Structure formats: structure tokens, C-alpha cells
Amino acid sequence: MIRGWYTSVAGLLANLQRQEAxxxxxxxxxxxxxxxxxTTLTDFPSLLLAQISGGRVGPTVGKxxxxxxxxxxxxxxxxxxxxxxxxxxxxxxxxxAFFRLETPDGVRxxxxxxxxxxxxxxxxxxxxxxxxxxxxxxxxxxxxxxVSLHGEIFVDGNPAGRISLARFTDTSNLVKQDQTLFSNQGxxxxxxxxxxxxxxxxxxxxxxxxTGQAVTEMLTTLRAYQANQRLVxxxxxxNAQAVSQLGRI
Amino acid sequence: xxxxxxQALLHIARAGLIAQETGIDVIANNISNLNTVGYRQSRxxxxxxxxxxxxxxxxPNNRVSGQAEGTFLxxxxxxxxxxxxxxxxxxxxxxxxxxxxxxxQRADGSMAxxxxxxxxxxxxxxxxxxxxxLLAPTVTLPPDTEEHYITPDGVIMARRRGETQPRAVAxxxxxxxxxxxxxxxxxxNLFVATPASGDPQLGQPRTNGLGQIIGQALESSNVDLxxxxxxxxxGQRAYALMARALNTADEMLNLANQLRA
Numbered sequence: 001m002i003r004g005w006y007t008s009v010a011g012l013l014a015n016l017q018r019q020e021a022x023x024x025x026x027x028x029x030x031x032x033x034x035x036x037x038x039t040t041l042t043d044f045p046s047l048l049l050a051q052i053s054g055g056r057v058g059p060t061v062g063k064x065x066x067x068x069x070x071x072x073x074x075x076x077x078x079x080x081x082x083x084x085x086x087x088x089x090x091x092x093x094x095x096x097a098f099f100r101l102e103t104p105d106g107v108r109x110x111x112x113x114x115x116x117x118x119x120x121x122x123x124x125x126x127x128x129x130x131x132x133x134x135x136x137x138x139x140x141x142x143x144x145x146x147v148s149l150h151g152e153i154f155v156d157g158n159p160a161g162r163i164s165l166a167r168f169t170d171t172s173n174l175v176k177q178d179q180t181l182f183s184n185q186g187x188x189x190x191x192x193x194x195x196x197x198x199x200x201x202x203x204x205x206x207x208x209x210x211t212g213q214a215v216t217e218m219l220t221t222l223r224a225y226q227a228n229q230r231l232v233x234x235x236x237x238x239n240a241q242a243v244s245q246l247g248r249i
Numbered sequence: 250x251x252x253x254x255x256q257a258l259l260h261i262a263r264a265g266l267i268a269q270e271t272g273i274d275v276i277a278n279n280i281s282n283l284n285t286v287g288y289r290q291s292r293x294x295x296x297x298x299x300x301x302x303x304x305x306x307x308x309p310n311n312r313v314s315g316q317a318e319g320t321f322l323x324x325x326x327x328x329x330x331x332x333x334x335x336x337x338x339x340x341x342x343x344x345x346x347x348x349x350x351x352x353x354q355r356a357d358g359s360m361a362x363x364x365x366x367x368x369x370x371x372x373x374x375x376x377x378x379x380x381x382x383l384l385a386p387t388v389t390l391p392p393d394t395e396e397h398y399i400t401p402d403g404v405i406m407a408r409r410r411g412e413t414q415p416r417a418v419a420x421x422x423x424x425x426x427x428x429x430x431x432x433x434x435x436x437x438n439l440f441v442a443t444p445a446s447g448d449p450q451l452g453q454p455r456t457n458g459l460g461q462i463i464g465q466a467l468e469s470s471n472v473d474l475x476x477x478x479x480x481x482x483x484g485q486r487a488y489a490l491m492a493r494a495l496n497t498a499d500e501m502l503n504l505a506n507q508l509r510a
């Protein structure tokens with residue numbers, strides 16, 4: 001009976017963690033370049049139950065689960081919908097390619113392509129991190145900026161470098177960080193070659209959170225939490241009866 | 250995912266609510282300036298918020314560093330896209346097609362920048378904006394001007410009484426900034442330069458990336474109503490969802506409270 005109690009509490013905790021991820025996704029419904037988190041649940045190892053008779057362990061009678069735990073969070077790297085903004089410094093890309101930013105902590109990767117030209121003509125994002133091109137950070141002279149599908153930048157028609165993308169064949173090496181950035185924990189990614197790069201100027205990639213799915217998950221998680229809470233209550237009542245009534249005989 | 254509590258759920262939902270509310274404020278401000286000449290629309294930029302202490306993932310399956318904390322407003326960016334140019338009856342009105350700002354001198358001598366080209370003449374024949382600020386560098390018209398027009402290069406041509414041909418009397422200069430989004434809005438459709446915007450670079454229209462001037466016209470606000478209404482609807486939905494999430498978190502807190510029946 002006590003074992004069941006811990007199983008239910010494990011269920012409460014796992015659903016709480018799941019709900020955290022679901023609400024975090026919902027909070028980022030309007031975050032450009034956001035990639036949804038997915039929770040994976042795993043069960044605790046099952047135990048073999050054995051008959052104990054006369055102080056000796058007898059034959060096993062079967063397995064019993066001992067609860068559930070959150071295995072981890074993984075990121076869903078599916079493309080979000082592209083939105084046309086017609087703003088010359090908005091960019092989007094697709095597939096497993098990422099923009100590269102120079103941050104104080106090293107190179108970071110992002111799908112949030114809201115850049116602008118700063119006071120010194122450098123191409124930066126909202127946090128002031130410089131956008132990396134083929135040969136280091138990009139600086140743009142004055143003038144009208146157009147960017148080709150392959151990321152080549154032209155200012156008033158004159159070439160001014162190229163936005164270079166990193167491509168991850170294995171996105172499992174990417175770890176989420178603050179400010180919609182990813183850091184790479186694996187080998188250096190390859191840079192996307194010119195003729196394969198896709199840079200969409202004047203577009204933004206919206207969050208890839210599926211609202212319907214997220215809301216459904218929020219409700220089912222709530223009910224799962226509630227069910228586990230009922231079980232804890234129920235087992236508490238059983239314990240109370242065992243304590244107060246069994247001794248009366 | 251590290252320390253976790255039910256309160257964390259409330260905090261995430263709260264962060265989402267605050268962000269969406271700011272987003273709706275920005276949209277409301279844009280819509281209310283739909284008919285403000287020379288107004289530039291803004292947009293709210295949200296980013297994912299994870300707790301700042303960056304930590305290595307604890308489990309090999311964990312692909313998120315730091316605690317989930319919802320979203321935050323990273324910046325509001327002013328969009329300097331072209332507004333529609335409409336003809337105007339005012340003889341001294343001007344519109345800029347392309348990049349650049351008119352420079353006006355405020356009462357305290359400091360410079361401000363605007364896309365609102367609703368100029369007029371003061372008693373001394375100088376061009377002033379609706380607030381009475383002088384266009385800088387100052388443009389003074391000869392008192393006996395009978396007819397005038399402005400070329401796309403910003404040259405003011407005036408025909409004086411007794412003359413047959415108009416002659417160039419002054420040039421309107423425009424200012425451009427490396428980062429117009431970094432300009433500080435000070436109200437009355439005026440912007441001032443900041444370290445983020447960089448220093449103004451004055452020049453004649455149609456040179457150095459500057460746009461051209463269209464006389465007897467005004468540039469309307471660049472707010473796109475259809476776009477703003479769409480943003481408003483998605484913003485409202487996101488707000489309602491966060492309110493729902495807050496409710497759910499509250500319900501879970503209540504359930505935890507009743508664990509002991």
C-alpha cells in the first residue's frame with residue numbers, strides 16, 4: 001500500500017514538470033523562432049515481486065511498476081510558419097539551418113532573424129549580438145539592403161558580404177539557452193554552401209507551437225495530476241482506516 | 250529542469266500575460282496613430298526566457314539549459330517602412346519617398362528629426378513645422394515670392410515678383426541614421442538621436458542613399474491596419490490562453506493543497 005502511495009506522488013511530480021513545459025510553450029506562442037519543448041516520460045524500473053513464506057524468499061509472482069518520471073526535454077525543430085513582414089532586416093530560414101550570432105559566451109545559433117543595423121553599421125540582433133557572415137561579423141555600409149536567397153548581401157547593388165548559415169545534421173547536440181538561442185555541444189557544424197542556402201529576406205519564422213495540441217496537453221496534464229492527487233487522497237484514507245480500525249479487534 | 254514548484258507554473262503564466270499585454274499595448278498605440286502624418290509603427294519583440302544561470306544539461310536526454318520561465322519583451326522596434334504618399338493642398342508640405350528625416354530645431358536649440366513634412370511659412374518667410382520649430386538648416390523665402398516648387402533633389406525654386414523664371418533659392422537637406430530604430434521618440438512625431446541610432450548624416454535628397462522629396466504631398470502613417478488587426482487577434486488569443494494557463498496552474502495548486510482530504 002505504501003508503495004502505491006509513492007507511485008502516485010511520482011505521478012504528481014512528473015505531471016507538474018510536464019505542465020511546466022506545456023505552459024512555457026504556450027507563453028512562447030508569439031516568440032519568433034521559438035522551438036517547442038517536448039517532454040518524454042519514462043517509467044521507473046519494475047520490481048519483481050516474490051512470495052515470502054516462513055522467512056524464505058519463494059518464487060516470483062510477477063512485476064509491479066513503481067511510477068513515472070520525466071525523462072527529459074527535447075526540442076521539436078520542425079519549421080514554424082513563415083510570416084511576410086516586408087521589413088528589409090527580417091530574415092527567416094528553413095530546415096536544419098541556423099543563423100550564427102557572436103555572443104560574449106561564444107557562437108550561438110538562432111532561428112530568430114530579427115536583425116538591424118546598429119549605429120556603427122554592424123548587423124546585430126535585438127540583444128546587440130553580431131550576425132556572423134562567411135568571414136566574421138557583418139558590417140554594412142549605408143544604403144538600401146537587399147539579400148538574395150543564398151544570403152548574399154547587396155547594399156545599393158554592391159556586394160557587402162554574405163549571411164552564412166550553420167547546418168546541423170544532428171540537432172540533438174543543440175541545447176536551448178535564454179533569448180531564443182541554441183548552443184552547440186557537439187562537433188562544429190558545417191556552413192551551408194552558397195547554392196544550398198535559403199535566406200528569406202522580409203520574412204520571419206513564427207513559433208512552431210501548435211496551439212490546439214498545447215491546450216489539449218495542458219488539460220490532459222491537469223486531469224492526470226488530479227487523478228494522481230485523488231489516488232494519494234484515497235490511499236491516505238486507506239492508511240487512516242488501517243491505523244484506526246484494524247487495531248480495534 | 251532543476252528545482253521545480255507549482256509556483257513556477259504561475260510565474261511562467263504571469264510572464265506570458267505581461268508580455269502579451271505589452272504586445273497589445275504596442276498594437277493599440279499603432280492603431281490609434283493610423284492617421285497621424287509621418288507616424289512609424291512599432292512592434293514588440295519577444296524572446297524565450299530561461300533562468301540566466303547557464304548550466305549543462307543534467308540528463309543526457311535534457312536539451313534545455315536553465316529553468317523555463319516563459320517569455321520576455323526583448324525590445325520594441327520601430328519600423329521605418331514607407332508610408333503612403335498623398336497629395337496635399339498645403340503649398341509647403343513635403344513628403345520623403347525613401348530614407349531620411351527632416352531636421353528641425355527645437356525651442357531649446359537641440360535638433361529633432363521627423364518624417365512629417367507638414368511645413369508652413371512663418372512671418373519672416375522661414376519654413377516651420379506645426380509646432381513652430383524651424384526646418385534646419387533654415388530655409389528662408391524671399392518676401393516677394395509669387396510662385397514656387399520643390400524639386401525631388403530638395404531644391405526650392407521660387408519666382409519673385411517681376412521675374413519670369415523661377416530660380417533656386419534654398420535646398421532642403423535630409424538626415425539619415427545608420428540605425429533609425431535606435432531613435433528616441435519624444436512625441437509630436439519627433440525623434441532625437443541616441444548613441445544607439447548613431448549621429449545624423451545630413452545630405453541632399455537623392456544622394457548617399459537618401460530618398461527624394463515630393464512637393465505638395467504628405468506621407469501618411471505607415472501603420473498597416475489589416476496587419477495590426479491580425480496581430481491584435483493573435484495577441485488577444487495568446488493573452489486569453491495565458492489566462493487559461495494561469496487558471497490551470499491555480500487549479501493544480503488547489504489540488505496540491507487538498508492532498509490531505
